[in-house]
Amino acid sequence: MANLEAMTQVEEDEREVQRNYWREHCANLSVESMMLDSNASHLDKEERPEVLSLLPAYEGKSILELGAGIGRFTSELAKKAGQLLAVDFIESAIKKNENINGHHKNVKFMCADVTSPNLHISEGSVDLIFSNWLLMYLSDEEVENLAEKMVKWLKVDGYIFFRESCFHQSGDSKRKYNPTHYREPRFYTKVFKECHMSDDNGNSFELSLVGCKCIGAYVRNKKNQNQICWLWQKVKSHDDRRFQRFLDSVEYNHKDILIYEKVYGQGFVSTGGLETTKEFVAKLGLKPGQKVLDVGCGLGGGDFYMAENFDVEVIAIDLSINMISLAIERAIGLKYAVEFECVDCTKKTYPEKTFDVIYTRDTLLHIKDKPTLFRSFYKWLKPGGTLLISDYCKSVGNLSIEYAEYIKKRGYYIHDMNAYCQMLENAGFDYVIDQDQTNLFLKTLQKELNSLENKKVDFINEFSEDDYNEIVERWKAKKMRGEAGEQIWGLFIAKKI
Numbered sequence: 001m002a003n004l005e006a007m008t009q010v011e012e013d014e015r016e017v018q019r020n021y022w023r024e025h026c027a028n029l030s031v032e033s034m035m036l037d038s039n040a041s042h043l044d045k046e047e048r049p050e051v052l053s054l055l056p057a058y059e060g061k062s063i064l065e066l067g068a069g070i071g072r073f074t075s076e077l078a079k080k081a082g083q084l085l086a087v088d089f090i091e092s093a094i095k096k097n098e099n100i101n102g103h104h105k106n107v108k109f110m111c112a113d114v115t116s117p118n119l120h121i122s123e124g125s126v127d128l129i130f131s132n133w134l135l136m137y138l139s140d141e142e143v144e145n146l147a148e149k150m151v152k153w154l155k156v157d158g159y160i161f162f163r164e165s166c167f168h169q170s171g172d173s174k175r176k177y178n179p180t181h182y183r184e185p186r187f188y189t190k191v192f193k194e195c196h197m198s199d200d201n202g203n204s205f206e207l208s209l210v211g212c213k214c215i216g217a218y219v220r221n222k223k224n225q226n227q228i229c230w231l232w233q234k235v236k237s238h239d240d241r242r243f244q245r246f247l248d249s250v251e252y253n254h255k256d257i258l259i260y261e262k263v264y265g266q267g268f269v270s271t272g273g274l275e276t277t278k279e280f281v282a283k284l285g286l287k288p289g290q291k292v293l294d295v296g297c298g299l300g301g302g303d304f305y306m307a308e309n310f311d312v313e314v315i316a317i318d319l320s321i322n323m324i325s326l327a328i329e330r331a332i333g334l335k336y337a338v339e340f341e342c343v344d345c346t347k348k349t350y351p352e353k354t355f356d357v358i359y360t361r362d363t364l365l366h367i368k369d370k371p372t373l374f375r376s377f378y379k380w381l382k383p384g385g386t387l388l389i390s391d392y393c394k395s396v397g398n399l400s401i402e403y404a405e406y407i408k409k410r411g412y413y414i415h416d417m418n419a420y421c422q423m424l425e426n427a428g429f430d431y432v433i434d435q436d437q438t439n440l441f442l443k444t445l446q447k448e449l450n451s452l453e454n455k456k457v458d459f460i461n462e463f464s465e466d467d468y469n470e471i472v473e474r475w476k477a478k479k480m481r482g483e484a485g486e487q488i489w490g491l492f493i494a495k496k497i
Contacts, residue, residue, distance in 0.1 A: 015113060017179045019138045022090050024176070029096045032458045034069050036171035039221075040435065043259045044072065046217035052076055054229060056159050056346065061127035064153065066114050067134030069375045071097035077130065078104040089113040113143045121153045129154065131162045135188065136181050144191050151195045151207060154234040163215065163229035164188065167332050170224055185212070185228050192232055192285035201475055203285040209321055214328065214339030216386070220313070223335035227330050252320045259298070259463060259471060263448050267301025267330055269323070271489070272444040277302045280361075282491060286310035293380065294319070295345045296363025300327035300338060307336035327331060346373055355380045365392050365412040371414040374427035381496045387429065390437070393417050393490040406477075417490045429494035438482050441489035445479045
């Protein structure tokens with residue numbers, strides 16, 4: 001009983017600290033005070049439409065806006081929503097919001113603390129829950145409790161969108177004290193991934209990650225990747241995305257990513273690390289100001305290299321949330337124009353003629369429908385743009401039982417080089433060249449095996465002897481398949497004239 005009372009007191013103290021903090025910063029109720037940045041007006045012009053563009057279609061839908069403040073997003077959401085409930089725990093802020101947006105007949109306003117047990121929202125009544133800079137003002141336990149409540153409030157197939165500052169402060173406003181929780185993004189991912197609920201009929205529901213990305217306005221204006229947003233969808237448990245779950249639990253679980261990075265080098269999870277990245281990027285002829293799309297960016301090492309050395313802007317995407325979370329962590333403090341997003345490249349769309357270069361390294365072996373993706377690449381490239389792909393390929397003819405089993409076990413979709421070229425030409429590319437880089441692959445594998453042997457003690461201390469033996473055996477098996485001419489490392493460069 002004493003422990004419960006102590007916990008309750010801690011939570012009450014946390015809420016009072018946060019109330020006092022926001023009472024102070026809501027004194028003049030301006031955009032600058034809400035965003036805690038002297039450059040807020042400029043940032044808001046870029047950032048607000050970007051955030052809204054990331055939302056699912058919400059025309060005529062029921063929206064719950066938590067931490068609504070003075071209505072920076074309320075006014076926009078109200079234009080399309082069927083009904084909107086705007087909630088904030090600072091009375092002066094929600095009153096100003098009502099003064100600004102009260103003319104919208106589809107909007108209701110409520111002064112309430114999202115952590116309060118007295119906040120009653122009907123179960124299964126909301127299509128979209130939206131919050132912008134809210135969870136970072138709650139304790140860890142309050143975030144966990146609120147996440148569980150959000151799942152209950154949502155309709156099946158409904159969405160949760162939230163955006164938070166991670167790692168460190170972004171705004172330049174002076175503060176006497178700062179009680180904000182600048183967490184690692186993996187905290188939020190873990191909390192929402194682990195949310196489950198059951199209804200009265202025994203159906204089980206969870207949240208499926210639709211997307212996670214850096215806010216581009218902050219990357220462009222501040223070279224800052226710490227503004228991160230998530231979009232989740234409430235689904236029946238058996239409907240969750242099996243491939244993404246496979247990537248994050250098997251192929252690219254957190255420990256295995258760190259093992260790959262130990263082999264390939266800081267920031268890399270593909271063959272040769274920085275060395276092969278330099279060699280392949282040199283073929284692109286990058287120029288300052290160009291825009292690059294990296295599909296399957298991994299930990300972002302190649303993206304940081306391109307941004308730093310060629311002054312390009314990089315949009316880096318990967319389906320693995322574990323990869324993206326670690327990539328964002330690696331980006332902190334680097335001040336590069338690299339924007340990360342966790343998204344399925346086969347479902348993502350970009351405007352035509354957006355990119356000067358599309359770059360993808362050892363990723364497309366996961367993609368079954370390459371022809372459709374290649375047509376998208378063609379559309380997304382500007383005239384004169386370049387596509388560079390490195391990928392595992394296979395020899396023409398029958399495969400050995402061992403290589404066929406390897407492909408099946410990993411769930412790969414591998415082609416011979418001629419078939420690869422034909423798919424690119426069919427997608428519309430005017431000029432396609434292919435290079436068999438298997439000799440480089442073999443030399444690189446041997447270098448990595450030598451490096452592993454040299455740091456064996458360090459590797460085992462960091463991971464385990466079993467991990468060491470497994471990675472060595474895997475590398476030796478790849479080397480044998482390459483030497484036999486079965487596993488080919490293909491490099492493809494395609495131009496859009």
